[in-house]
Amino acid sequence: MSTPLTPAVFHILLALSTGERHGYGIMKQVESDSRGKVNMGAGTLYGSLKRMLDAGLVEESGKRVDPEMDDARRIYYRNTGTGERALADELERIEHLVNRAREIKLAYGK
Amino acid sequence: MGNELARKLYRTLVALYPRDFRTRFGESMEQTFDDVYRERNGAVSIFADTATGVVTERWVQITGLMTMTKTTPRARNAAILGAILCIPPTAMISMLVLNIEPPFGEALRGEPDTPNVIGSLIALTVFLFLPTALFINLRPLMFKLRAGEGIISSPFNLLVAAVSFGVIAFIVGAIIVDQYPCWMGVPNCD
Numbered sequence: 001m002s003t004p005l006t007p008a009v010f011h012i013l014l015a016l017s018t019g020e021r022h023g024y025g026i027m028k029q030v031e032s033d034s035r036g037k038v039n040m041g042a043g044t045l046y047g048s049l050k051r052m053l054d055a056g057l058v059e060e061s062g063k064r065v066d067p068e069m070d071d072a073r074r075i076y077y078r079n080t081g082t083g084e085r086a087l088a089d090e091l092e093r094i095e096h097l098v099n100r101a102r103e104i105k106l107a108y109g110k
Numbered sequence: 111m112g113n114e115l116a117r118k119l120y121r122t123l124v125a126l127y128p129r130d131f132r133t134r135f136g137e138s139m140e141q142t143f144d145d146v147y148r149e150r151n152g153a154v155s156i157f158a159d160t161a162t163g164v165v166t167e168r169w170v171q172i173t174g175l176m177t178m179t180k181t182t183p184r185a186r187n188a189a190i191l192g193a194i195l196c197i198p199p200t201a202m203i204s205m206l207v208l209n210i211e212p213p214f215g216e217a218l219r220g221e222p223d224t225p226n227v228i229g230s231l232i233a234l235t236v237f238l239f240l241p242t243a244l245f246i247n248l249r250p251l252m253f254k255l256r257a258g259e260g261i262i263s264s265p266f267n268l269l270v271a272a273v274s275f276g277v278i279a280f281i282v283g284a285i286i287v288d289q290y291p292c293w294m295g296v297p298n299c300d
Contacts, residue, residue: 023138024145041156042142043163046135069145075138 005090008048011038013057013079013087020061022074023049049077057083116147123157126164128171185250189266192243196274198236203277237281240274247271 005013015021015029023045030040052058061078079087120143124136139160146156205212247267254264292299 023142027142027146039155041159041163042139042146043156043160043166045142046131046139047163047166050131050135072141072144074141 004093005086006048007038008040008044009052009057010087010090011040012045012048012052013083013090016058016077016079017084017087020076020078022066022076024069024074025066026077052083055082056080057086113147117143120157120160123160123164127167131167185253185264185267188246188250189264189270192247192267192270192274195239195243196270196277199240200273200277202233202236203281240278240281244271244274244278247274 011030011033012026014033015026018029021029023042027040027042027045030038049058053060057080058077059080061076063073063075065073117140121140124132124139127136143156143160202212204210247270250264250267251271
């Protein structure tokens with residue numbers, strides 16, 4: 001199993017797993033996915049995106065206008081095949097941990 | 111805080127990022143700041159997070175230490191420095207093996223039957239170049255491996271690491287072969 005991802009990288013990959021997004025779109029999706037528990041700032045977001053782009057986990061998918069926002073052209077990002085595999089591995093790792101935690105909870109009757 | 115003042119302050123903060131980062135993401139960061147400011151009626155937290163980002167990226171720029179960091183310029187520098195560090199010890203070993211007297215050998219030799227402290231120190235320092243070259247070239251290779259790339263993706267680092275390791279192995283092997291009889295208690299062993 002691969003090395004655990006940092007929380008920021010995991011949240012970004014998860015946000016991009018449902019479609020291409022620009023920076024602020026990723027921030028909003030992360031907030032939505034985490035039910036408002038994670039508010040990712042621009043520093044964390046773009047620092048993580050830089051490393052993810054360099055590692056080939058995400059890629060730019062072009063610069064275009066978001067029809068729901070102003071008329072500024074924005075850079076959109078999407079997951080690569082490597083990014084999707086890293087996300088799948090991480091989800092599997094988390095699932096295993098959650099299952100293990102449930103087993104322990106059942107064993108101790110709590 | 112007024113919108114224009116906030117934008118100016120944020121732009122100043124973004125200007126503190128390393129140039130490469132700023133060129134790549136500066137415009138997007140300012141757009142994101144505008145989005146946050148407009149939709150959330152203020153953006154105090156984004157200043158704190160961006161200030162932390164400045165420190166982080168400067169730290170990454172200096173050390174190259176960060177998960178998933180592609181260290182291409184650092185890897186290139188490591189390969190160049192490592193290659194330079196490998197030259198003196200490799201040249202010394204080659205001269206020893208080929209029985210070539212170095213031009214400065216006479217000056218370093220010193221008096222017979224007296225410990226040659228300066229010569230030994232110089233030799234030891236030069237030989238320490240090899241583990242240094244090995245270490246600084248193993249680091250980018252480790253980063254590549256952690257990023258999920260093969261070590262072949264840094265061929266020059268791999269070459270320098272292999273050469274430095276090979277010369278170290280040769281020296282250790284030669285010392286063992288040379289000194290083995292002494293360790294086994296052979297009389298008059300030198």
